[in-house]
Amino acid sequence: MINFGYTRVSTHKAAIDAVRKDSAAQWIAGGTNLVDLMKKGVTTPEKLIDINNLPLKDIRKEGNKLYIGALALNSEVAENELVRTQQPLLSQALQAGASQQIRNMATVGGNMMQRTRCPYFYNTDMPCNKREPGTGCGALKGFNRMHAIFGTSENCIAVHPSDMCIALIALDATVLVTGPKGDCRIPFQNFHRLPGDAPHKDNTLERGELITAIEIPDNPYQKHVHYLKVRDRSSYAFALVSVAAAVDLQGDKINDVRLGMGGVAHKPWRLTEAENFLKGKTATEATFRQAAELVMKNAKGYGHNNFKLKLAPNTLVEALKTATVKA
Template sequence: MKQFSYVRVTSGKAAISELSKDKTAMFLAGGTNLVDLMKSGVTNPERLVDITRVPLATIEATKTGLRIGALAKNTAVAEHPLVLKHFPLLSQALNAGASPQLRNMATVGGNMMQRTRCHYFYDTALPCNKRNPGSGCGAIGGFSRMHAIFGASDKCIAVHPSDMCVALTALDAVITVTGAKGERKISFGEFHRLPGDTPEIDNTLQRGELITAVDIPFNDALQQTHYLKVRDRASYAFALVSAGVALSLKGNNIADVRIAMGGVAHKPWRLKEAEAYLKGKPATEEHFREAARLTMAQAKAEEGNAYKLTLAPNTIVEALKLAAANGNI
């Protein structure tokens, strides 16, 4: 690991000021991803700004929804009574991620900022446009089993690894960030980027900005939820494919629905076309399969991840069936 300087701050203003002093400086919170990247030599900041003592860990109701501070720990969010009552999908997604030890350290803001787990990205001896722009994408034509089937480019086919972010995308969350120019809001679906020609840029956060909170609007009609994560083992594994579903049923008809997927794109993948198709229709397997079929019209696979063309629609259908039949499980 490269040597670096370290400073601890106690306010957001001080954090932003410290970051401006070194163009390689980075914020340190739980460190569950950043420290790994530093050990591997993938990321080499010359200065770490420890923000763990900035008061940004509050979880509280507002007039319109729930505000979660960026430094709230994943476990605290998953187990919070307001999350369990109003946003069970978020709790389910968080509990599907990583391990209890990591969830106890990882923060909401850090979870949003984590980088792909593509092994070409992590191995500095291999080509990776995300780590070293212009070096090529080793996964294209290489080992691509974990990689994207939506929104990829000829520069990168990596996927975003977060479970939490899938749920927050489905729940129409809004991110608050603060920088030298003041505060701004970013809809969660617009925060993470597709790779395009600049896969090294993961999100729309600007240099010097600090994530301070995430707001989720109340919608208690969407209480029948399920987060289905298909992975190689039952614990501490990233999704091959995941689907987060929140439903509102009137009788057997779908009054409202939210669907997002993980493990399939460079960002959490919202299924708006499937949502539009399902609204007003009976909650039947036939309609679920048609919604999945509409979603997969945009899918494109490499040889190594072609199995996702079957796994992804089956995961969508199963998640919808479980949400419709069993509610919060």
């Protein structure tokens, strides 16, 4: 790790100005991902701007939306009564992520900004277009067991590692941002990027734009929800495949449904085609399997991760089965 400067700020303007004036500066909050990247030499900021004093920790109801500040801790959000009762899918996803110690440090904004755990990205001796554009993707013909099956390109097949974000994309969240050009709102679906020909860009933020909060609109998904995470071990492991399922049932009919999948793409993966197919259908395993077949039409394995071509649809079916029997 290189030597670096450190300073604290207490206002949005001071935080934004600090990174605009110094191209080698970077914000830090919980640091649960950033410090690891610095230790590995993947990221080498010369100055860290501590933003923990910014007033961005509230969790509150605003009209018909749940407002969650960007500096709210993952553990606090997961255990918050408003979240647990009104957006239980988010609470489940957060509780499935990382360890309790990390959840006690990690922030909502930091969770959204975390970078892939691809071993080629973390190993500075290996080629990686995300870390060093133009060097190639070591995972394409390397060991790619954890890698993507949707939305890939020849430049990158890495996956987004977050659990929280899979719930947020299913729940139609909105990201609140402030920056040099003022405030803006970004639908969560549009926040993260697919790799394309610029895999080093994880999201659509511009330099100096700061996440201030997320908002989740009211919805009918309080009873029939389930976050299913399939991983190599039951504690502190990233998803091989995960599914966030939220269903609005009327009897045994699916009135509406929201689905997100993790561990399969460079960004949280929304299963819109499956959602549209399931609306109005009877909640049966056969129906769920038909939806899963639709999901997998454009999936592509790269050798070591071919097992995901079976694991992904099976995980979706199991998540829907569990969600629809909950009361």
